[in-house]
Amino acid sequence: MLTTDDIIKDGHPTLRKVASEVKLPLSNEDKETLEKMMEYVQNSQDPEVSAKYKLRPGIGLAAPQINISKRMIAIHVHDEKGTLHSYSLVNPKIISHSVEKSYLTTGEGCLSVDENIEGFVPRYARITVKATSITGEELKLRLKGLVAVVFQHEIDHLNGIMFYDHINKQNPSTPPEDATPIER
Structure with missing residues (x-):
């Protein structure tokens, strides 16, 4: 079982690398990694399990965050x-996106970033993602709102990008122009 201690922290070089494509069909090792990632995210949302194992709550996790530089997200x-949107995916890729932007009114957080970083993160309001599921099924997902934001956050991890890289450095607390706020 993964714990909060398995998640590498901001500043670790793996978080800034572009992760490698995952070979298909999935190896047993890659399937196991994906299962452990999903188990962490699910357990971290269960108050009892989370308290027992001191898990930091999360809604998404990318393999680079557990120091595995492969294109896998849960x-x-x-x-x-x-x-509920629950996905264990490999090689996710945004194949199209809206011109329209959105952002979380509460800002974004990250399991690899311990401090609270203030500022709005502009994201695409709608995206289409192609990926392969843990069972080997090719998926094409049309996403919007919070789920689209989470996917963009996790896919950024696969490209060595941190959420705060998107925050306007001059005016972090100014809502992105022409963007739809998403309450969370």
């Missing part, structure tokens, strides 16, 4: 309507 999040 996302377990409820959208604004309460629908």
Whole structure:
């Protein structure tokens, strides 16, 4: 089982690397890694399990965050309507996105960043992602709102980008222009 101690922190060189494509079909080792990543995200959202193992709550995790430089992400999040979006994916790629932007009114956080970084993170309001599931199925996902933000955050990790790289350095607390706020 992964714990908070397995998550590398901001400043670790792996977080700034572009992760490698995952070879298909998935090896047992890669499947196990993805399963452990999903288990962490799910357990971190369960108050009892989270308290018992001192897990920091998260809604997404990318393999580079556990010092594995491979293109794998686990996302377990409820959208604004309460629908659960739970994915263990390899080689996710944004193949199209809206011109329209959005941002979380609370800003973004990250399991690899311990301090609270103030500022709005502009994201695409809608994205289409192609990826392969843990079972080897090719997926094409059309996402919007919070779920689209989470996917963009995790895919950024695969490209060595941290969420705060997107924050306007001059005016971090100014909402991005023409962007839709997402309450969380």
